[in-house]
Amino acid sequence: MRTPRVVAPFFGVVGTVAVWWLATALFHIRPLFLPAPPDIVSAFRRQPAYLLHEAWATVTETIIGFGIAAAAGLGVAVVLAASRTVERALLPLFVALNSVPKVSVAPLLVVWLGFGPRPKIFMVVLICFFPVVVATMAGLSSTPAELSDLVRSLSASWWQTYVKVRLPWALPQIFVGLKVAVSLAVVGAVVAEISNPNRGLGAVIVLSGTSFDTPLAFAAIVLLALISVVLFYLVASAERLLLPWARAITG
Amino acid sequence: MISLVEVSHAFRGRAGAVEALAEVDLEIGEGEFVAVIGRSGCGKSTLLRLIAGLITPSSGRVRVDGVMVTRPRPDVAMLFQQPALLPWRSVRDNVLLPAEILRLPRPAYAERAQELIETVGLAGFEKRLPHELSGGMQQRAALCRALLHRPRVLLMDEPFSALDALTREELAGELQRIHMDLRPTTVFVTHSIQEAVLLADRVVVLSPRPGQVRKIVEIAIPRPRSFGHNAHLEEVTEHVAELHELLLT
Secondary structure (H helix, E strand, C coil): CCCCCCHHHHHHHHHHHHHHHHHHHHCCCCCCCCCCHHHHHHHHHHCHHHHHHHHHHHHHHHHHHHHHHHHHHHHHHHHHHHCHHHHHHHHHHHHHHHHCCHHHHHHHHHHHHCCCCHHHHHHHHHHHHHHHHHHHHHHHCCCCHHHHHHHHHCCCCHHHHHHHHHHHHHHHHHHHHHHHHHHHHHHHHHHHHHHCCCCHHHHHHHHHHHCCCHHHHHHHHHHHHHHHHHHHHHHHHHHHHHCCCHHHHHC | CEEEEEEEEEEEECCEEEEEEEEEEEEECCCCEEEEECCCCCCHHHHHHHHHCCCCCCEEEEEECCEECCCCCCCEEEECCCCCCCCCCCHHHHHCHHHHHCCCCHHHHHHHHHHHHHHCCCCCCCCCCHHHCCHHHHHHHHHHHHHCCCCCEEEEECCCCCCCHHHHHHHHHHHHHHHHHHCCEEEEEECCHHHHHHHCCEEEEEECCCEEEEEEEECCCCCCCCCCCCCCHHHHHHHHHHHHHHHHC
16 A cells, blocks of 8 residues: 655654654753744744734735745846847846845845835845746746747747747746745845844744743744745645646656 | 759858758659658758758758748748647647647638548547647647648658657558648658658658768659558568668668
């Protein structure tokens, strides 16, 4: 009998948590350094409304930022890929900008955009934008030769070629970019929240540090991990739903 | 229908120009089926791409229907080694692609697409996506697409070479039937001597690097022809032996 696909990962997770729990108990590790799993659960249950409220702030920043970055990244890539000249003019600039560690501009964003959610959203956009641009451009320039020949032999116009072949062919790669971006998106939101801690789970982690409430910090971290995983799977399932053929050409 | 006069073509490579074809003269009549064989790198595909207007010759003239070929023409269709189907389109929508691009009336061509799909035995698979089909079925769909807009010239670049032996034979048989039926002028590039003898009125043998017409062999066996047991076995064997000789020496 074959075991369902979820069994092995399930035992992997349960086993890891068990080892962690056992280690904290055996070596008498104080919760200040490494809280045991039950400490984290009780930290959450002490103030669930507060934590969920802050988590929601992080989620909205992440989703808005990711949405803006995806739209802008797609738009920019489409324009860049349309013309060799524009591509050659702007691509080096993008590569240079992309190699700037985005985390380092977090404090500047506060100066430019104030203390509200805007600098956080902007940080998410900064982090998500480039993977989308790069993946989309790669996708748009990866049309197989035989498909280009095919539409050329039919005397297709530039626009027909673009809409009927190049763009759809790029979609699987665009989703690769979106998946990379969405897994970085939460990082962007938290980094911005930590450098300017007024709202969100990043702020919770900073505050718990000042009050030596390590279990609370861990509760926030667990929530962040959950948010990240859920957002990733949302994008991945959107891909599976919209592009059932993508596995056939990437596999 | 197709005429090549002193056609030469060279590709610019890193180590200077590489001559693919040299001084090729060839006349192909309306409705004729011409096979082109030669070893790898003899410029067979280049010859086809020149007729298709995908590339222009370094020197010489290529004419289709009396008109110099400078770019692809809608009445010349191409079939490639790969099926080149759009993976996100169903079989039917792939077959209808030429009608969309050439802005032909959809209802009439939807009917024709259905007929073609039935002719090649893909009935029942119209709504499937390409990756759900076998390689042979994909190439059948590609053949339907090539025939959709009733091209006068059909150019085929080793269309069956990615398929297994049995499927190749099956498809070659089908191609013969379709050609007898619709009579498009056909240029068929292949590695396979058997396929060439089965299908062609004339077989053009190219010598390698640069490709030159070595010999044109007339195949006067009446159709329909078939692989294997066949009333003209002796002639077939003779032609196969002759072509073998020409290719290997």
